[in-house]
Amino acid sequence: MSEATIGDVARRAGVSTTTVSRFLAGQSVRAEESIRAAVQDLAYRPSPAARSLRSGRTRSIAVVVPDVTNPFFAAVVKGAEAVARQDEYHLFLSNTDENVDREAAVLADLVGRVDGAILAPTVESDEAPLRAQQAGLPIVFLDREIGGTGSDLFDSVLVDNAGGSRRAAEHLLDLGHRRIAIVNGTVNSTPGRQRREAFLETLQKVETVHVYEEVGDFREQGGYQAVMRLLALEHPPTALFVTNNLMTVGALRALHDLGIRVPDQLSIIGFDDLDLAALLMPPLTVVSRPMEEQGALAMRLLLRRLSESGDVTARRIVLETNLLVRGSTGPTPTHRRTT
Numbered sequence: 275m276s277e278a279t280i281g282d283v284a285r286r287a288g289v290s291t292t293t294v295s296r297f298l299a300g301q302s303v304r305a306e307e308s309i310r311a312a313v314q315d316l317a318y319r320p321s322p323a324a325r326s327l328r329s330g331r332t333r334s335i336a337v338v339v340p341d342v343t344n345p346f347f348a349a350v351v352k353g354a355e356a357v358a359r360q361d362e363y364h365l366f367l368s369n370t371d372e373n374v375d376r377e378a379a380v381l382a383d384l385v386g387r388v389d390g391a392i393l394a395p396t397v398e399s400d401e402a403p404l405r406a407q408q409a410g411l412p413i414v415f416l417d418r419e420i421g422g423t424g425s426d427l428f429d430s431v432l433v434d435n436a437g438g439s440r441r442a443a444e445h446l447l448d449l450g451h452r453r454i455a456i457v458n459g460t461v462n463s464t465p466g467r468q469r470r471e472a473f474l475e476t477l478q479k480v481e482t483v484h485v486y487e488e489v490g491d492f493r494e495q496g497g498y499q500a501v502m503r504l505l506a507l508e509h510p511p512t513a514l515f516v517t518n519n520l521m522t523v524g525a526l527r528a529l530h531d532l533g534i535r536v537p538d539q540l541s542i543i544g545f546d547d548l549d550l551a552a553l554l555m556p557p558l559t560v561v562s563r564p565m566e567e568q569g570a571l572a573m574r575l576l577l578r579r580l581s582e583s584g585d586v587t588a589r590r591i592v593l594e595t596n597l598l599v600r601g602s603t604g605p606t607p608t609h610r611r612t613t
Contacts, residue, residue, distance in 0.1 A: 278316035286312035334364045335576065336384050336391040337569075338377065339416075341492065342369040344520055346546050346565055347394070350416060353569030354392060361577055363389075370396055372460070372492070378402035385409045390580055392572045394418045397462040403428065414576045416568060418464040419590075429575040431568050431591045435465050436472035438561035438595030439515070442543045443476035445559075445597060446513045447483070450606040451541065455486035455511035457500045457521055466492070469517045469545060486511045490521040497524025505532055505540075512540060512606045519546040522558070537604035547598065556601030563595045 280298075284291045287308040297303045297310075312318070337354055339347040355365050366388065370377040374396050381402050384391055390412040395403060398421045407413050407427065415430035446454050456473050459466035470487075477483045486504055490496030497516055501524070504510055516522040522544030534540050536556060544551070544560045551558040571591055579586050 278318040280318070282316055283309065283312045283318050286316060331389050331580075332387065333362060334366060334388045335573070336366045336368055336380075336388045337416075338368045338370060338380055338384075338391055338393045340370050340372045340377075340394055340396055341520070342367065344492075344518070345548065346417075346519060349565035350569030350572070353566030353571075354573040355569075356566075357570045357573040357577070363577075372396055374400065374402070378405075381406040381411065381413075382409075385411045390414070390576045392416050392569075392576060395420050395463075397460070398464055398467070399462065412576060412579050414572050414579070416572045426588055429572075429579065429589050431572045431575065431593070432464070433563045433568065433593045434595045435468035438545065438563070438597065439469040439472040439517070440476050441595075441597040442515050442545075442561055443473045445543070445599065445603060446515070446541065447477070447480060449513070449541065449603060451511075451513040452480075452482050452606070453484045453486070453509065453511045454513045454515070455488065455504050457488050457490045457497055457504075457514060457516045457525060459490065459492035459517055459521070461489075463492075465545075466517065473515055473517075484509075484511075490516070490524065492518050492520060494520045494524040494527075497521030498528045499524075501525045501528035502532075505529075505534065510540075513603070514540065514542045515545075516542065517545045519544060519548055522546075522548070522560075526554075526558075536602050539607055541603040541606075543597075543603060552600065554602070559600045559603040560598050561595050562598050564593055568593060 280291050280294050284294045287305055289305050293303050294309055297306060335358055337351055351367060358365055368380045370380060377396050385406055392414050393403060394416045395418045400420045403413050403420060404424045413428055415428050419425060419430045454477060458470045461467045461470055477485050488500035488504055490500040516525045529536060536542055544558055547560045547562040551560055575589060
């Protein structure tokens, strides 16, 4: 049996299709009860395309992220999609590859094509989101934000990067480590800057600590190369803090290739839990955060902005992080690593 059409509803209710269309759009029309009864009797459901034409909405939302290969962004998209589905919105995923120009081009192309966007800005000095929002594209920031004039115009869902990094540093200090390294992402992004600043600030409170720092660009190969450089030093660190999950994978690969025993010779903490982190040998100590919840909250904020007319005060939500202590961190080695 074919699905009922708007013409079927009109004939059953004894009105014109125009009257049914106005009723479905929420307008007051004659014979409302007859139309409502016809819709129910025929189990009529307006097509998404028809609803879009009436409302001026596309029922589509874009999620724009800097790296689609990162499991964190996969998790937040899952959370966002679950909320969007409840309101019959469709999601489109775009990857900027941590490239400012590509992000600007993506946002410009989205104007008029989607109802809104969830965006993880490439850098904090980014101006493309402001231009896109001024052109009529509502945007909610995810995980990252921008600085300067206009930043308070955007809703955002972040996490306590500083608190998580601070707890990681304190944990390593409590274990007796005094040669401690951070493998960081780009410092012109919100997580790169906040995680670095809080970690180093905590270490600097202890005069006897020697701090090492390498940049891994939030990529697996960057993490691998950073750890290879650190462990080639005459006096390498005894502990590592790696500030995202992809770089942590690269760091673990480097430790495996060098035959470094964790945590006997070197302790390591990663930022963001991994599905297999608890199953590694030894299990990985991580700074954990509610990834799917971040995506779900960002979507709720965007839907709120789309459903309310006039000025809507921007909201900034910061979720807690937790240090999950597992087997990859231990007391400082009592002897130097030998090669």
